[in-house]
Amino acid sequence: MWEHFAQAFSMVFEPYTILVMVLAALYGLFVGAVPGLTATMATALLVPVTFFMAPIPAIAAIVTATAMAIFSGDVPGCLLRIPGTPASAAYTDEAFAMTKKGQAELALGAGLVFSAIGGLFGTVVLILAAPALADIALRFSSFEYFWLVLLGLTCAVFITSDRPLKGLITLLLGLLVACVGLGNPAGHPRFTLGNSELMGGIGLIPMMIGMFAVSEILRFAADTRPPAQLVVEKVGNVFSGQWALAKKYWRQVLRGSSLGTLVGALPGAGADIAAWMSYAVSKKFSKEPQKFGTGHVEGIVESGSANNSALAGSWIPALVFGIPGDSITAIVIGVLYMKNMNPGPTLFTTNPQNIYAVFILFIVANIIMVPLGILCIKAAKQILKVPRRVLMPLILVFCIVGTFAINNSVFGVGVMLAAGVIAWLLEENGFPIAPAILGVVLGGMLEENFVTSMIKAEGNLLEFVARPIAATLAAVTVLVWFTPIVMRRLRAPRSDFRSR
Amino acid sequence: MKLSDAVLGLLLLALGAVVIAVVSSYPTIAAQRVGPSLFPGLIALGLVIGGLILIVRGWRDRALVPWVRFEPWVHSPRHVAGVLGVIGSIVFYIAAADWLGFFLTSLIILTTSFRLFGVALGRSIVIAAIATVVIHFAFYKLLRVPLPWGVFTNFAWERACGSTSRRRSRWCSSRTRSW
Numbered sequence: 001m002w003e004h005f006a007q008a009f010s011m012v013f014e015p016y017t018i019l020v021m022v023l024a025a026l027y028g029l030f031v032g033a034v035p036g037l038t039a040t041m042a043t044a045l046l047v048p049v050t051f052f053m054a055p056i057p058a059i060a061a062i063v064t065a066t067a068m069a070i071f072s073g074d075v076p077g078c079l080l081r082i083p084g085t086p087a088s089a090a091y092t093d094e095a096f097a098m099t100k101k102g103q104a105e106l107a108l109g110a111g112l113v114f115s116a117i118g119g120l121f122g123t124v125v126l127i128l129a130a131p132a133l134a135d136i137a138l139r140f141s142s143f144e145y146f147w148l149v150l151l152g153l154t155c156a157v158f159i160t161s162d163r164p165l166k167g168l169i170t171l172l173l174g175l176l177v178a179c180v181g182l183g184n185p186a187g188h189p190r191f192t193l194g195n196s197e198l199m200g201g202i203g204l205i206p207m208m209i210g211m212f213a214v215s216e217i218l219r220f221a222a223d224t225r226p227p228a229q230l231v232v233e234k235v236g237n238v239f240s241g242q243w244a245l246a247k248k249y250w251r252q253v254l255r256g257s258s259l260g261t262l263v264g265a266l267p268g269a270g271a272d273i274a275a276w277m278s279y280a281v282s283k284k285f286s287k288e289p290q291k292f293g294t295g296h297v298e299g300i301v302e303s304g305s306a307n308n309s310a311l312a313g314s315w316i317p318a319l320v321f322g323i324p325g326d327s328i329t330a331i332v333i334g335v336l337y338m339k340n341m342n343p344g345p346t347l348f349t350t351n352p353q354n355i356y357a358v359f360i361l362f363i364v365a366n367i368i369m370v371p372l373g374i375l376c377i378k379a380a381k382q383i384l385k386v387p388r389r390v391l392m393p394l395i396l397v398f399c400i401v402g403t404f405a406i407n408n409s410v411f412g413v414g415v416m417l418a419a420g421v422i423a424w425l426l427e428e429n430g431f432p433i434a435p436a437i438l439g440v441v442l443g444g445m446l447e448e449n450f451v452t453s454m455i456k457a458e459g460n461l462l463e464f465v466a467r468p469i470a471a472t473l474a475a476v477t478v479l480v481w482f483t484p485i486v487m488r489r490l491r492a493p494r495s496d497f498r499s500r
Numbered sequence: 501m502k503l504s505d506a507v508l509g510l511l512l513l514a515l516g517a518v519v520i521a522v523v524s525s526y527p528t529i530a531a532q533r534v535g536p537s538l539f540p541g542l543i544a545l546g547l548v549i550g551g552l553i554l555i556v557r558g559w560r561d562r563a564l565v566p567w568v569r570f571e572p573w574v575h576s577p578r579h580v581a582g583v584l585g586v587i588g589s590i591v592f593y594i595a596a597a598d599w600l601g602f603f604l605t606s607l608i609i610l611t612t613s614f615r616l617f618g619v620a621l622g623r624s625i626v627i628a629a630i631a632t633v634v635i636h637f638a639f640y641k642l643l644r645v646p647l648p649w650g651v652f653t654n655f656a657w658e659r660a661c662g663s664t665s666r667r668r669s670r671w672c673s674s675r676t677r678s679w
Contacts, residue, residue, distance in 0.1 A: 175543050417594075425501065
């Protein structure tokens with residue numbers, strides 16, 4: 001084990017990887033801080049570039065950029081009252097209220113320090129949980145995988161969305177997209193319309209770039225709201241008072257990080273939902289709930305650590321089972337396949353140094369977040385001044401070229417356009433997008449395991465629940481199907497959990 | 501553009517029906533219960549059921565929700581031009597990049613989009629020119645993506661493994677993705 005660890009260490013601390021991390025960090029901080037550019041978009045735009053890197057630097061770029069983007073999303077929330085990424089939306093009003101009270105330093109500092117702590121907490125859970133789960137997963141057969149994938153898809157629809165029907169429909173659309181091409185157990189060309197490009201299926205990366213970047217550009221083009229005004233001219237020392245906060249709110253940090261990691265690990269739910277849930281939990285259990293909403297730091301501490309811990313948590317199912325925990329890891333899984341690091345339990349046994357390297361990357365990324373985050377806060381005024389009307393067309397051309405680069409064909413560019421327009425229209429009509437991504441990523445795996453299981457069981461459906469773990473997973477899946485009914489009973493006047 | 505649940509439901513119902521019609525012609529595999537039509541068939545069935553529920557919901561709320569509702573941007577010519585500009589840019593690239601070449605296509609797309617979003621003309625052209633050169637350098641030179649030269653083919657300063665010559669080097673083919 002130690003030799004693998006040493007190997008991992010040398011892979012991460014190679015000058016090239018470090019350089020990639022620093023550049024990715026600056027990129028992530030910038031993308032996160034610009035309202036309308038999300039952490040998922042940052043990842044999608046990175047893929048064409050990481051395409052040309054060795055596996056470890058490629059993963060380093062994504063891990064670093066996303067961690068930074070989730071933190072720096074707090075900055076415009078605090079200074080402009082616009083969240084930089086959806087993950088900061090939960091406490092944007094709170095942070096802005098603190099800014100108006102003259103406490104911008106405290107709010108930004110809390111965002112930074114507790115983002116790093118939450119990220120490190122999530123990493124520790126990832127390091128402990130992933131290998132243990134991989135040990136169990138080694139004994140899984142197609143029956144267990146079938147139920148596991150079904151459970152993941154179920155969670156994405158029923159737990160993480162307040163609109164189960166619309167979530168279910170986008171999931172089905174995603175699964176349908178996954179059916180296109182020859183890549184099914186029977187090897188029969190499906191929905192190819194006689195097009196040879198469609199034989200290989202619809203490319204995941206062009207689709208992701210469309211869904212997360214092009215749709216965001218379209219949303220910008222259709223945004224009629226006037227630009228927000230910057231209220232703070234200068235930000236002072238962000239560290240003053242943080243130690244006192246850590247001592248006072250250590251329980252909240254622990255609770256936020258734990259909940260965040262758990263929510264992150266649930267398929268389909270990412271940092272944004274973790275932050276919303278944590279903020280609600282924080283208010284519910286606070287000794288001073290009346291202060292929430294008036295510029296009270298407690299909720300920022302708890303949900304700020306939750307959204308960064310969710311980021312690490314979402315890698316647990318992604319690495320062990322190939323089931324993405326959120327839309328970022330859905331893209332990551334694509335990258336892992338491209339780099340011949342196919343996710344699954346064998347990843348932990350055949351080349352463990354790669355996994356150790358991923359762990360080290362997470363730790364390093366969350367540590368360098370602190371100094372680079374301060375830089376970002378200091379430069380916030382300049383970053384927020386960059387006009388989006390200049391940025392968006394540049395991103396558009398980058399999307400086109402990046403998509404073209406994946407297969408050297410304009411067919412992918414067409415896929416990107418279609419995915420972008422459809423995602424934009426679906427979201428305008430209140431359909432959540434995350435289930436669609438999961439459907440596309442997991443559709444092939446679900447069908448393959450289903451067909452394999454059917455053949456093994458010779459059509460006897462009882463075989464699907466004959467093994468103990470499979471039966472347990474099946475029972476949990478069915479239980480989750482009934483959560484919307486239970487939830488409706490529990491909270492009759494439902495608050496809108498996910499305001500976009 | 502916001503559609504009422506009933507309209508959305510109808511669209512999904514239609515999609516589901518088309519998929520079922522298509523997969524019903526797929527072959528069945530002898531001595532095996534599950535053919536290539538089962539999985540998409542089940543998905544389509546789900547879409548049909550979901551569509552029906554949405555239709556019922558939409559019909560129930562038909563007095564409250566209009567069939568089609570437009571957001572404020574639809575009434576603002578500047579924003580409509582912006583949205584169409586984004587979509588048009590991508591279509592234009594697909595249609596024109598091969599014969600116009602990357603330089604001209606990118607220059608046209610960027611300048612037009614900047615103008616549509618309200619950037620001054622002089623500034624639009626300058627930023628578009630700089631950005632085009634930088635992106636070309638990064639992708640063509642550093643990442644070796646065979647961006648098309650188009651009308652400038654004879655002036656190409658370095659012919660990378662490209663779609664124009666069709667002779668792909670080993671390096672190129674190893675980069676083509678399979679999933």
